Amino acid sequence: MPEAAVLKGTKDGYEIILNDKAEYDEIFKSLTKLLDNLKTQTASTTPQKIAFEIQTQRRLFNAQERSEIEQIFSKYSDFSIHKINSDVVTKEESAQIIDQKTVHVIDRVIRNGQEVNVTGDVLFLGKVHEGGKLLVTGNLYVIGEVKGIIQAGFPNVEDKMIFGDVHNAQQIRIGEQFEILDDTKSADKINSSSIAYVNALHVLDYGNVEDLNQINPKFFNQIGGIING
Incomplete structure (x- = not known):
């Protein structure tokens, strides 16, 4: 089964795609695993701040779920969230x-x-x-x-x-x-x-x-x- 959180490089930087068919717990575990691996890979290089764009595909995360993602990122001093996007249009x-x-x-x-x-x-x-x-x-x-x-x-x-x-x-x-x-x-x-x-x-x-x-x-x-x- 593919990972629920996948890293992708773009012309503007880095994007993390969250599988919209995966369970929330699975997504959060996969995201933590991904960030842990990235931290290990970048430990031997010159530390640099990396801001990620999070793509949630056809799933709209509510405020609590967004907060959980932000809490995960708060554990990594060199990683941050640039913005969270989805393919879903809100009522507003x-x-x-x-x-x-x-x-x-x-x-x-x-x-x-x-x-x-x-x-x-x-x-x-x-x-x-x-x-x-x-x-x-x-x-x-x-x-x-x-x-x-x-x-x-x-x-x-x-x-x-x-x-x-x-x-x-x-x-x-x-x-x-x-x-x-x-x-x-x-x-x-x-x-x-x-x-x-x-x-x-x-x-x-x-x-x-x-x-x-x-x-x-x-x-x-x-x-x-x-x-x-």
Whole structure:
């Protein structure tokens, strides 16, 4: 029967794979045996700190089980855990993935001093007053009225876009790039069919919906490659 804990070398260092079909007691015994052998092998060489990535495959270890693994490693001064990974998605991670892929429809007033943060794409139908902030991790589609600060790709993703008429906005942000519209003539370029995006020079720029294929070919293809003018 194969060992329940197996060492594997990777381009980033060392990985210990825990057999997801083995009993927990068997895994912990096998892990201890593996670390003992490694300690013996490295004793004759110059001691060095080694951080391992633990892969639990299709088994999700709970907090107690993770603690037991950490306790085993605590007995070896030169060995530590870099991180523990699994091929299983938790409910929280699943919810986050769904949020990222969902277009949230928001119809509310964001007043001066208020900040609204949303995960995923947003279709905004409400009003952002001057001094209000709407920050979204995905793309932002504006049909409502914006006089405050809006951001797509929050906090630092630059391949997101803002669609719609936002010429009255105080500030437009995409990722870490931003522009104060009162300080520029960019507002003259913006209308209901406008797209704000970060260009190849990492500068905030503006275009029209009919040019989406040139602005962001990947997104254009994702939506089917058809834009109605």
